[in-house]
Amino acid sequence: MTPSRTTLRASIGTVSAAVLATTVLTGAPATAGATTAASPTSAASAATASVKFVDIKGDGGTILKANVFTPAGADGTRRYPVIVLPTSWAMPQVEYMAQAKKLADSGYVVVGYNSRGFWQSGGQIETAGPEDIADASKVIDWALAHTPADPQKVGMGGVSYGAGISLLASAFDKRIKAVAALSGWADLIGSIYSGRTQHLQAAAMLGGAGALTGRPSPELQGVLKDFLTSNLSKEDEMIAWGKKRSPATYLDKINANGAAIMLGNAWGDSLFPPNQYADFYEKLKGPKRLEFRPGDHATAEGLGLLGLPNDTWTNTKRWFDHYLKGTDNGIDRESPVLLKSRSTGAYEGYKSWKDVPSAHRRIELNDTRRIHTNLDSGANGGLIFLSSMLDQFLRLPPMASVPLLPRSLAAVWQSERYETEQRVRGTTRLHTTVTSTAESGTGIAYLYDVGPLGLGRLVSHAPFTFHGKTPNQPFGVDLELFSTAYDVPAGHRLAVVVDSVDPLYIEHNPMGARLTFSSPADDPSYVSVPVRD
Incomplete structure (x- = not known):
């Protein structure tokens, strides 16, 4: 049954309040973090990292708006691990400011950049297409050329869209040694078209938020139109489009490159249900970790974007510390599957996903x-x-x-x-x-x-x-x-x-x-x- 225009308008209207609430939760606090991090007092202090805003040329010369945090006291005589953070869908470049400053204060160069097609970055929204993957490598190139970043200690991470881009980039750029992919996807079609059923509210939210904050490519506009109007004559094309943007498609490349990959998601994620992450996790061959917590899309780590204490971001830092700095913090010896019960809030550790049920x-x-x-x-x-x-x-x-x-x-x-x-x-x-x-x-x-x-x-x-x-x-x-x-x-x-x-x-x-x-x-x-x- 094809939904009418009235149905689609109602669905988009239904999710608008949720989009606004999520933006407030994950975006506005990061802006506040940017004000603190970029103030003269903060930048001048010998005990805190410095920050500057820069333009980086991405694939094809497209300008990506970025911010760069450098550890305090960096004088060019030593190299630091570098972490690259692509922004979430529809989020501005200041999204990660609070967490980036924390990481830089502990000895990382951190580059956060606005994904192409959104806000002030150039280009069009390519939905984690080849251009976005190439952008990630261009940002790494820039960091190695313009900051005291160590080329042997490169990490990537992010929330939602940033998570997907990070996983995809790890398949094509061997320099990436560690990834933290939070509230992301491994199988795009398995996420918003699971059971061969269109996830109406999820697709409407993504389409509406993209149109409000960026410039959707003609390809994306066409895919969304066919998806929301149930144009089954284009189903094979839609599936091929989604497969091209799914990290699971490039699993062999990811495994061959061997990056240490941490996956985090929420049990109730409305965009990227946990099943597809769990399936992907089981097939990874390198160092890996899987964390599931109560909540919806990006809410498990959302409060951490305020700079508030947050278990997901704490473990993300521990993951980077071990696999980029070589810190012996024990995360590699812990149970690699960490689950938080919806009923009790208690954590449980398992040696693999298949061992979760007895x-x-x-x-x-x-x-x-x-x-x-x-x-x-x-x-x-x-x-x-x-x-x-x-x-x-x-x-x-x-x-x-x-x-x-x-x-x-x-x-x-x-x-x-x-x-x-x-x-x-x-x-x-x-x-x-x-x-x-x-x-x-x-x-x-x-x-x-x-x-x-x-x-x-x-x-x-x-x-x-x-x-x-x-x-x-x-x-x-x-x-x-x-x-x-x-x-x-x-x-x-x-x-x-x-x-x-x-x-x-x-x-x-x-x-x-x-x-x-x-x-x-x-x-x-x-x-x-x-x-x-």
């Missing part, structure tokens, strides 16, 4: 369920940014009264009451058989923690879309729900809900279509929930 609990999806499409049952994933931030700070995930969900619109199955706490850890998987009255359709699967009064708290969810199916002929569906760490209290149940509408996504159910979920004897339907005993 068992799996199956919920049998017995009996047949038939639903009508095109109407929201009341089960949904919430709103971009807002819902996961409420979960992060108040532990209030999206909720639904499971007994009151209309069974004509939502297929519902429930487990027995659990006698002991169930610590859900990792990726829940659904397997079922679907029959549709139409050749195309969309379903959204949800996993709820249901208390004694029937109130369900969202544990995880994921969408799926199909095309080209023979009407009234059954077909199998296998779906990974977004990874998480959530504790289901003793005495509660888990509920599996599948409906056809969610404001986060574009759905493809023709008017009047129906979906049937069955469990054939030779291919039973189930949900497998990963738990830690």
Whole structure:
């Protein structure tokens, strides 16, 4: 089903407040940090790093606006490790000022630059295309030529867009020895087109923010138009466009270059769900680290951009200290997978992502369920940014009264009451058989923690879309729900809900279509929930 202009305007309007809130969280404080760092008193002090604003020629001579922090006392007689920080999508060049100053005060040259196409930097938004990768190398060239940077100790990092560019650059520039990619992506299509379903609010937010703060390239404008209008005739082109911009595509090059890579993300990231980062992490061969925390896109590290204490930025510095300075701080001997529970806020360490669950609990999806499409049952994933931030700070995930969900619109199955706490850890998987009255359709699967009064708290969810199916002929569906760490209290149940509408996504159910979920004897339907005993 193609969304109308009214639907798209409403979706963009819905995310506008969230975009503003995120900008305030991650952008405005950095401006304040810039004022402090660039003041004459700060620059003149022998105990603090100096900062200057410069123009750097990127690929093709495009001017990139940048700021450079140099350690106090640098006199050209010694070299320092250098860290390059490309800005996030739609963020100004002062984004990292507070963290850059901290790093420079501890002995790094730090170059933060505005990604091409945004704000005062030249060029157009190429969405981490070849020009952006070449820009990263040009900035490294400039740093080595104009600062006391050590060519043997080059690091890159950043949040969101800066994370993606850093990972991509590590595949093409062997000088990069360490990367910290926070709230980034490894698989662009697997992020905003997971389950072959357009993530409507995410794409609308990215498109709107890019248009407000930069100059989208004609290619980007065309891709967004085809994506948001469900132009399936261009699907192969869109997938190829996204693959070209996905670090996972260049995994062999990244592994061959051997940079030490730290990945950080939030369980509820509305733009880049954690699954794609976890899959990428497992395939990395060099030194690596994976950290997941509660929150949404960039909120796990957002407060650190104010210069406030922040676990993500603390570990980022430790990562660079060890792999660029050679500091024996023990980070290489710690459990490389670090998870923070959404329920308790406690940290847990694991030796690999596959070792996170110790068992799996199956919920049998017995009996047949038939639903009508095109109407929201009341089960949904919430709103971009807002819902996961409420979960992060108040532990209030999206909720639904499971007994009151209309069974004509939502297929519902429930487990027995659990006698002991169930610590859900990792990726829940659904397997079922679907029959549709139409050749195309969309379903959204949800996993709820249901208390004694029937109130369900969202544990995880994921969408799926199909095309080209023979009407009234059954077909199998296998779906990974977004990874998480959530504790289901003793005495509660888990509920599996599948409906056809969610404001986060574009759905493809023709008017009047129906979906049937069955469990054939030779291919039973189930949900497998990963738990830690």
